[in-house]
Amino acid sequence: MNAAAAPATPPGLGMVIIGRNEGERLRRCLESSQAVGERRVYVDSGSTDGSVQLAIEAGAQVVRLDMSQPFTAARARNAGLRELRRQCPGVTLVQFIDGDCELLPQWLGSAERFLTQHPDIVAVAGRLRERFPDKSVFNRLCDIEWNTPVGEARSFGGIVMVRVEAMDGAGGFREDLIAGEEPELCVRLRARGGRLWRLDEDMAWHDANMLRLSQWWRRTLRSGHAFAEGASLHGQPPERHFAGETRRALLWGAALPLAILALACVTPFAWLLLLAYPLQWLRIGLRLARSHAPIPWLQGGFLLLGRFPEALGALKFYRGRLVGRRSGLIEYK
Structure with missing residues (x-):
């Protein structure tokens, strides 16, 4: 698989990319999303590695989060969706993606067609694969974690296509959650009768770059915090x-x-x-x-x-x- 140039996407589809010091990973993410064109918003959480300039040069709209408030992925995604709707009032679908991921060429079209054909489904995701699973046991564990069951799902991760109307109805992401904001949103989406789906199709590469036990430990500690909250x-x-x-x-x-x-x-x-x-x-x-x-x-x-x-x-x-x-x-x- 590779992230070659994808075909043009429907005008009702936009994208929100979030990141913080992702460097080369962000470059690959931006290149893989070129088909969306101006309907891309990159939200930066205090990067110091030139990520903002990289996004501007790639033609994305850029939002810099106020550094006086705590950063969370949920806050960044909500800010990105607000800016996307301001720039493109007719957007009906939003693809969320993290800056350490790279979309596969066919994904946007496949996900958009599925949601068009299934009006009762409010969000769809596919198979997320780790880019370098053999680089460390921790990357390999991530790749296994991403392999969730195909079909109707109870939750999704940060790489997902969602109906904007459903996001509005649920109230968006809870901005005070430092982790676990995606499954928490899913609880509210399902409570409103929304259905979630996982397609049997490759969606994106993910680059965890998790090479040390200390990284795995902190990531797992964050999961425990998300569980309790x-x-x-x-x-x-x-x-x-x-x-x-x-x-x-x-x-x-x-x-x-x-x-x-x-x-x-x-x-x-x-x-x-x-x-x-x-x-x-x-x-x-x-x-x-x-x-x-x-x-x-x-x-x-x-x-x-x-x-x-x-x-x-x-x-x-x-x-x-x-x-x-x-x-x-x-x-x-």
Whole structure:
């Protein structure tokens, strides 16, 4: 696959690109979106690497976020959509994309046709692939994460085509969320009767550039924060948004280790409880192997190890809520 020049797109389709110091990744993103022409808005969150000039030279409309307010991807996407509608009042569909991604040539046309043929679908995404999956185990794990089930979906990520009318009805992204803003929006879209779909078609390349354990740790910590905050918003039945994910993170990443340490003060047999971790790894690995996951035991090991940074992220959210202070952006690049 490559991101060669794509055919012209329908006049009702626009694009919002967000980024912060993405460098060469942003250049590839802009080149892959040339078919949209003037109906592109690039929103910059305080870049210092020349990203703004790069976007201007590529012919995109540019929005620079006010640096006096906290940056979030949600805030950037909302600002981009507002500017897109100001510049192109007739836009009915918006393709959101992050600056570290590169659209595939056929995607915009395929997604637009699907939404035209299915008026009950409000958002559509495709297969996002990691550009360099063999560069690190962390990139490989990202590529596996992007491979979500085909068909009707409960949520989408940051690379998605959405009906502008549906975005308006749901109120857009929650700008105060530092992560997990896409699935939170999906909860509100579905609550209004909107349906989401994942096509069996390649959509874009993604360049995580995640080469170190510390990057993976921070990204996973951010996920834990998103789980806890999402559950605080929509965790009650029937939605139970991120309730299970938060519960698992706190159980395996906080409650069980603390229980072992506490019981060890009473009896040395408490350390036997550590056997729960290899047993859990075995259970996860077997489940992944049965589902034909490409690297089930390695993936299972990182899923289990990830409970610790997830728990820290969740506790970070709870601490912030307790003292009345919101968390700042958690970046891994």
